[in-house]
Amino acid sequence: MRQPKYALAAYDVEAEDDEIWALCTDAENLFGDPHPPARGTYALLGCAPEGELTTALARARADGSAPLGFLALQILDKKGDRVDEWCLEDVRVLSDRPSARDLSLLDVTIEARQSPHNSFDYPQCPPLSPGYRLLGTEDEARGSCRDLAYVENSRPDLVEPSVRLLGSAPQGALRTALNAGEEDLGHAKLIRLDASGRAIQCAVEGELVAWIPSGRGLVDLTLEPWSERPPTAAREVWELWDDGRPAQSNAWARCGTEGRRYWLDTVRDNHVAHTLDAAPGGTYHLDGRYITDEPGFFCALGEAVNGPGGYFGGGLDALADCLCGGWGAGRSFNLVWHDAEVARTCLGLTPRIDNRPWTFEELLEFLAAKGIQVRLA
Numbered sequence: 001m002r003q004p005k006y007a008l009a010a011y012d013v014e015a016e017d018d019e020i021w022a023l024c025t026d027a028e029n030l031f032g033d034p035h036p037p038a039r040g041t042y043a044l045l046g047c048a049p050e051g052e053l054t055t056a057l058a059r060a061r062a063d064g065s066a067p068l069g070f071l072a073l074q075i076l077d078k079k080g081d082r083v084d085e086w087c088l089e090d091v092r093v094l095s096d097r098p099s100a101r102d103l104s105l106l107d108v109t110i111e112a113r114q115s116p117h118n119s120f121d122y123p124q125c126p127p128l129s130p131g132y133r134l135l136g137t138e139d140e141a142r143g144s145c146r147d148l149a150y151v152e153n154s155r156p157d158l159v160e161p162s163v164r165l166l167g168s169a170p171q172g173a174l175r176t177a178l179n180a181g182e183e184d185l186g187h188a189k190l191i192r193l194d195a196s197g198r199a200i201q202c203a204v205e206g207e208l209v210a211w212i213p214s215g216r217g218l219v220d221l222t223l224e225p226w227s228e229r230p231p232t233a234a235r236e237v238w239e240l241w242d243d244g245r246p247a248q249s250n251a252w253a254r255c256g257t258e259g260r261r262y263w264l265d266t267v268r269d270n271h272v273a274h275t276l277d278a279a280p281g282g283t284y285h286l287d288g289r290y291i292t293d294e295p296g297f298f299c300a301l302g303e304a305v306n307g308p309g310g311y312f313g314g315g316l317d318a319l320a321d322c323l324c325g326g327w328g329a330g331r332s333f334n335l336v337w338h339d340a341e342v343a344r345t346c347l348g349l350t351p352r353i354d355n356r357p358w359t360f361e362e363l364l365e366f367l368a369a370k371g372i373q374v375r376l377a
Helices: 051-063 172-179 233-240 257-269 294-306 316-322 340-347 360-369
Strands: 006-010 020-028 039-049 066-076 082-098 106-114 132-135 141-145 147-153 163-170 187-193 199-215 218-225 283-287 334-338 373-376
Touching: 006 163, 020 172, 020 187, 020 218, 039 051, 039 082, 039 132, 051 066, 051 082, 051 106, 051 141, 066 106, 066 141, 163 172, 163 199, 199 233, 199 257, 233 257, 257 294, 283 294, 294 340, 334 340, 340 360, 360 373
Parallel strands: 283 334, 334 373
Antiparallel strands: 006 020, 006 187, 020 163, 039 106, 039 141, 039 147, 066 082, 066 132, 082 106, 132 141, 163 218, 187 199, 199 218
16 A cells, blocks of 8 residues: 555644544645736726837737737826836737827727736826836836726636545544535645655645545545645655655755745744744854755755754745744844855846846845845855
């Protein structure tokens, strides 16, 4: 019999220990990467086009549509000063017509997808705002518009398949419910186990909706998730934890960016709280050989402070919280950043647009502001 990969436990937020309902050999349809942002249709109302937008409009009139690429909408206050920014990617100009509000302006219809770096779903101008300033990738002028209208979502919502828990050995309350023929099997959470049977991380939560026999006293269970599913990258992370918490540093380095992001979730969930932080003024060594993206910096920092598989923040806000104490080190310590040139090259030196990953210089500025003395090596 194969070693169970998952444990199914009763969903009880008040329980201190999980009540295990079944051990499951494997799971199907568990992973669910976020769908790429849907392409939507938008109208730039009261638009005064400039630069490449003017060129794209001329091409769209001749050819039916024309590519524009990246478009930033700078939100302006009543004085015309920038207050925020919202971005569209892979923009295609579809058509235009005179604006009903002002015949000297245009209503321009475009198709695009939202930038994944947007910090809010839809832009809103403050009272008395003149609207939006339109910019390209390098802040080149593309005109202005007085308002933005969302016309439609060009892709229907996709239905996710149910999770199937294969080769499950029911026990406790679940076995009693199955033997009694109950239809309401209850709410549960699925936990990923390592090879020794120790819990690594909760994978998904949902409702048990069906079961069928699968032979030798085992059953296949159907779970309808209500929580987000783990991304595909979680599979690789869990395999790296299959022998327990990693004993060697940089196991995360073989993962791509999404895998590193999930690694940070995993190490946070497995963090053992410290009774006392290390004394202030200590020195930690940051292995910079694999810091090729922003998650890589936090993976390496967690291991610098708390050893292999360690956690010390998964973002700057979380890092600031860790520095308040209880996570292994408080404020005022020294950090020797080895092979810093890797991050300097890969993270870049200066920002280009809002809501993008932190640059090398910004990370250094943040650390200095928090009392961390950094020496580049």
